[in-house]
Amino acid sequence: MxxxxxxxxxxxxxxxxxxxxxxxxxxxSGAAVTERVYDAPLDVVWGVLVDFEGSFADLQADLTEVxxxxxxxxxxxxxxxxxxxxxxxxxxxxxDGFCWLQSRFLIMAMAAxxxxxxxxxxxxxxxxxxxxxxxxxxxxxxxxxxxxxxxLGEMLx
Amino acid sequence: xxxxxxxxxxxxxxxxxQRGDTVALCDVLDLVTPYVGRxxxxxxxDSGPDAAQETLMVVMRSLGGLREPAALFGWVRAIAVREAVxxxxxxxxxxxxxxxxxxxxxxxxDPELISDVHDVLTRLTPRLRAxxxxxxxxxxxxxxxxxxxxxxxxxxxxxxxxARESFRKAWQS
Numbered sequence: 001m002x003x004x005x006x007x008x009x010x011x012x013x014x015x016x017x018x019x020x021x022x023x024x025x026x027x028x029s030g031a032a033v034t035e036r037v038y039d040a041p042l043d044v045v046w047g048v049l050v051d052f053e054g055s056f057a058d059l060q061a062d063l064t065e066v067x068x069x070x071x072x073x074x075x076x077x078x079x080x081x082x083x084x085x086x087x088x089x090x091x092x093x094x095x096d097g098f099c100w101l102q103s104r105f106l107i108m109a110m111a112a113x114x115x116x117x118x119x120x121x122x123x124x125x126x127x128x129x130x131x132x133x134x135x136x137x138x139x140x141x142x143x144x145x146x147x148x149x150x151x152l153g154e155m156l157x
Numbered sequence: 158x159x160x161x162x163x164x165x166x167x168x169x170x171x172x173x174x175q176r177g178d179t180v181a182l183c184d185v186l187d188l189v190t191p192y193v194g195r196x197x198x199x200x201x202x203d204s205g206p207d208a209a210q211e212t213l214m215v216v217m218r219s220l221g222g223l224r225e226p227a228a229l230f231g232w233v234r235a236i237a238v239r240e241a242v243x244x245x246x247x248x249x250x251x252x253x254x255x256x257x258x259x260x261x262x263x264x265x266x267d268p269e270l271i272s273d274v275h276d277v278l279t280r281l282t283p284r285l286r287a288x289x290x291x292x293x294x295x296x297x298x299x300x301x302x303x304x305x306x307x308x309x310x311x312x313x314x315x316x317x318x319x320a321r322e323s324f325r326k327a328w329q330s
Contacts, residue, residue: 006294009275010274010290010294011199011202011205011275012191012195013193013197013206014206015206015209019209019210020186020213022210023186023213023216024182024186026214026217027218028182091180092183093180093187100179100180100183102178129179132176134178135177
């Protein structure tokens with residue numbers, strides 16, 4: 001790292017996973033972020049959101065099956081199968097509170113952070129990727145995220 | 158994560174992100190976030206998280222135009238300082254007038270100082286916090302720090318003298 005260490009005692013600003021997702025999505029054309037707060041603790045919410053071989057495919061309307069191909073540290077590679085038989089190999093980052101995955105034709109991203117009083121804020125974005133670019137086709141991005149958040153709410157109820 | 162990123166050339170990550178790889182973009186974000194958090198926390202104090210988020214948004218959005226990936230941290234620093242000052246000045250309740258507050262800075266050697274850097278910082282204006290950080294932590298010249306913040310060099314020199322001496326005592330203890 002080429003950055004400078006700060007002397008002890010100087011205040012540091014924390015950047016939670018939802019803030020990170022907002023910042024990252026800002027650099028991806030069409031990646032509108034949709035957020036919702038759930039009355040459930042972070043570990044429970046996150047456990048449902050990124051259970052790749054369990055609830056993940058139930059949450060994402062267009063997927064029927066997800067398999068983890070490789071997981072090293074916070075790096076993950078998954079194979080996903082769509083309802084129309086299409087297949088995608090997504091790779092990216094998955095760690096507590098933050099997940100960002102991309103394939104040639106898809107981007108899927110989610111983040112969660114404690115909101116206080118046992119509540120959790122979840123932020124989502126994703127959709128059909130413009131191949132090879134940091135861009136999502138800007139059609140139905142918020143609608144799909146809202147549907148996913150609705151299903152997450154039902155699972156947490 | 159940090160271990161994995163330390164093995165990667167930041168310039169290579171930036172170039173991959175500029176080519177449209179969003180996972181590389183994510184890695185660049187991870188690489189600069191702790192640094193942005195330190196700069197924004199020191200200058201913007203309670204507004205630090207908002208300033209850090211805004212800095213990261215600007216950095217991510219503008220990364221495509223960074224011509225010298227090797228200069229990543231210097232470029233990020235300039236954005237972070239400007240955003241942190243902007244957010245801190247917006248929240249005027251966080252900083253009283255400097256003429257009054259500099260007079261109340263603890264004297265060098267004051268045992269209170271060492272354990273309460275945050276308290277001392279709250280008594281400075283955001284721009285003075287920024288100059289102090291740039292000059293005494295990041296090694297900027299007073300001229301460069303003043304230029305980055307659009308302040309007269311003479312003003313910076315005279316008003317920072319006591320604050321800098323106090324902080325040096327704290328760091329060297």
